[in-house]
Amino acid sequence: MSCPPPSPEVCPQVCPPTPPLPFCYVKPVMRCLHQKQTVKIIWGAMLLCALGGSCVYFFIGVPRRAKYKDYYA
Known part of the structure; x- marks a missing residue:
């Protein structure tokens, strides 16, 4: 009786490289997105209104007041 032929290697010595993982995109945070954008726009508008009023x-107002003061003094 002869021995059976040797079985092929279970794991070859040189393994092929693993395939690259698929790209994993971070899901956007959609909760309160509209509210945050609206609040940001309102704060910007209030800041511009205060700056414009100042x-x-x-x-305009202070020089005009000074001119009236000089005219009627």
Whole structure:
């Protein structure tokens, strides 16, 4: 009786490289997105209104008041 032929290697010595993992995109956070955008826009609008009102007061109102003061003094 002869021995059976040797079985092939279970794991070859040089394994093929593993395939790259699929890209994993981070899911966007959609909760409260509309509210956050609206709040940001409202804060920006309030800041611009305050800045605009201050500019009108200091560049138009104060000089006009000084001119009236000089005229009627």
